[in-house]
Amino acid sequence: MKQFLAFIFVIVVGGMIILSLHNNTLFTEFGNNNPSDHYSDSYIDRDVTENNDDVIFGESENLESGPANIVTAIVADYRSFDTLGEITVLFISSLGVALLLGGKKKERMDLHYTPNFMLRIGSRALFGIILMTGVFMAVHGHLTPGGGFPGGTMIASSLLLLYLANDTFRTKVKRFKLLESFAGMAYVAIGLAGLLIGGYFLENFLPTGTIGTVFSAGIIPIIYVLIGLKVGSEITGIIDNFLTEEAL
Amino acid sequence: MLQYAAIILFMIGLYGLLTQRHIIKIIIALNILEIGLNIFIITVGYYEGGIAPIFTSVNATNNLAFVDPLPQALVLTAIVIGVGTTALGLALARKIYAEYGTLNLDEMGEN
Amino acid sequence: MLNIIEIVLSVLLIGLAFIALNTQSLIKSVMLLSGISMLAVVAFVLLKAPDVAVTEAVIGSGLVTSLFVFTLLSFRKTGDVQ
Numbered sequence: 001m002k003q004f005l006a007f008i009f010v011i012v013v014g015g016m017i018i019l020s021l022h023n024n025t026l027f028t029e030f031g032n033n034n035p036s037d038h039y040s041d042s043y044i045d046r047d048v049t050e051n052n053d054d055v056i057f058g059e060s061e062n063l064e065s066g067p068a069n070i071v072t073a074i075v076a077d078y079r080s081f082d083t084l085g086e087i088t089v090l091f092i093s094s095l096g097v098a099l100l101l102g103g104k105k106k107e108r109m110d111l112h113y114t115p116n117f118m119l120r121i122g123s124r125a126l127f128g129i130i131l132m133t134g135v136f137m138a139v140h141g142h143l144t145p146g147g148g149f150p151g152g153t154m155i156a157s158s159l160l161l162l163y164l165a166n167d168t169f170r171t172k173v174k175r176f177k178l179l180e181s182f183a184g185m186a187y188v189a190i191g192l193a194g195l196l197i198g199g200y201f202l203e204n205f206l207p208t209g210t211i212g213t214v215f216s217a218g219i220i221p222i223i224y225v226l227i228g229l230k231v232g233s234e235i236t237g238i239i240d241n242f243l244t245e246e247a248l
Numbered sequence: 249m250l251q252y253a254a255i256i257l258f259m260i261g262l263y264g265l266l267t268q269r270h271i272i273k274i275i276i277a278l279n280i281l282e283i284g285l286n287i288f289i290i291t292v293g294y295y296e297g298g299i300a301p302i303f304t305s306v307n308a309t310n311n312l313a314f315v316d317p318l319p320q321a322l323v324l325t326a327i328v329i330g331v332g333t334t335a336l337g338l339a340l341a342r343k344i345y346a347e348y349g350t351l352n353l354d355e356m357g358e359n
Numbered sequence: 360m361l362n363i364i365e366i367v368l369s370v371l372l373i374g375l376a377f378i379a380l381n382t383q384s385l386i387k388s389v390m391l392l393s394g395i396s397m398l399a400v401v402a403f404v405l406l407k408a409p410d411v412a413v414t415e416a417v418i419g420s421g422l423v424t425s426l427f428v429f430t431l432l433s434f435r436k437t438g439d440v441q
Contacts, residue, residue, distance in 0.1 A: 006266040014259040031296035035316045057308035070301040074321035093332030100339040145409035150417045242429045253369030264380040300407045338430045
């Protein structure tokens with residue numbers, strides 16, 4: 001009976017979504033959403049006022065927002081305050097995991113297998129490669145797909161590999177906590193510097209340079225590297241908490 | 249087509265969330281719901297024949313037909329929030345198991 | 360061509376989600392969730408969202424699966440789960 005009621009409820013909700021997709025003017029049909037019809041065009045033209053100067057890769061200088069990756073321009077520049085709140089949410093969830101699973105007498109969980117020779121040597125070789133890929137993604141977030149969030153998670157994944165390859169390995173969690181606090185405080189400090197110099201919180205006060213070069217986009221690469229460090233250390237803390245348990 | 253698949257994925261996740269009695273299964277249903285919603289939000293911004301919203305040396309000017317970048321930015325942050333909620337839910341499940349000795353919601357109130 | 364890929368992808372997504380919620384074994388369910396994440400990556404690439412695809416590939420298929428597996432391992436330590 002309960003399952004039948006749940007089935008009816010789900011069908012009604014899904015039917016309402018599908019019906020409202022076809023009978024309104026807010027959502028366009030699938031595949032017909034042209035950004036030049038609405039506000040998203042401003043993010044592509046890099047101009048919230050309506051004068052349309054052309055943006056040309058490798059030539060345009062001193063635009064309103066510098067990155068060649070338009071998604072990065074939205075995440076780290078136009079909606080940077082939003083991103084600050086979002087990494088705060090991740091910080092609070094990492095804090096909650098540490099409160100629930102942390103404690104005094106904690107030991108590393110025994111995974112019940114002995115790592116063989118190939119795994120031990122191969123993990124050491126792969127660790128550097130994965131770590132470098134993560135750092136590359138965080139540093140080049142304004143030019144290529146990627147950015148601080150996948151880059152930071154990749155840094156945490158390289159440490160997860162070390163955890164899996166060695167049964168007694170533990171990171172120095174305190175130093176990661178220190179790095180996390182430093183990254184968060186530096187983000188807020190950059191925002192306050194923008195408030196002092198430019199008049200708005202998180203205002204881009206450095207010159208944005210030529211679009212498409214590595215040293216461009218002002219404070220955005222700095223912010224994305226800080227986000228990468230913060231996300232990486234938070235997720236490393238979560239992994240460490242999940243792989244410990246109370247001493248028997 | 250992908251849009252309807254995303255809505256059906258959302259419906260399957262919601263049904264699982266309402267009917268499952270095992271805590272790990274409930275968290276899995278929540279994850280399926282989240283993936284369906286993410287795909288749906290991305291399909292809202294899709295443009296037939298559009299190109300990925302990145303300026304490169306090939307797609308060099310702003311007069312080309314880019315897809316809408318705003319839903320992608322929203323989903324990018326939503327995925328990372330999803331990891332936080334999943335980790336918190338799994339930590340809660342471990343504490344519940346240590347307290348009650350079971351993960352089934354029906355067996356929990358009996359002892 | 361794109362239409363065929365889309366239809367195959369949609370059927371696989373829905374089918375895997377259905378099996379993941381109806382199977383009895385927990386570890387099978389977790390692995391199927393990882394498979395759904397991989398298919399979602401393909402969907403994001405088809406919809407021209409490379410940033411989201413990279414993030415989902417790293418987080419959804421790698422990290423979340425490992426968190427689930429560690430949780431299941433911790434249960435099996437102290438007792439048996441169905």
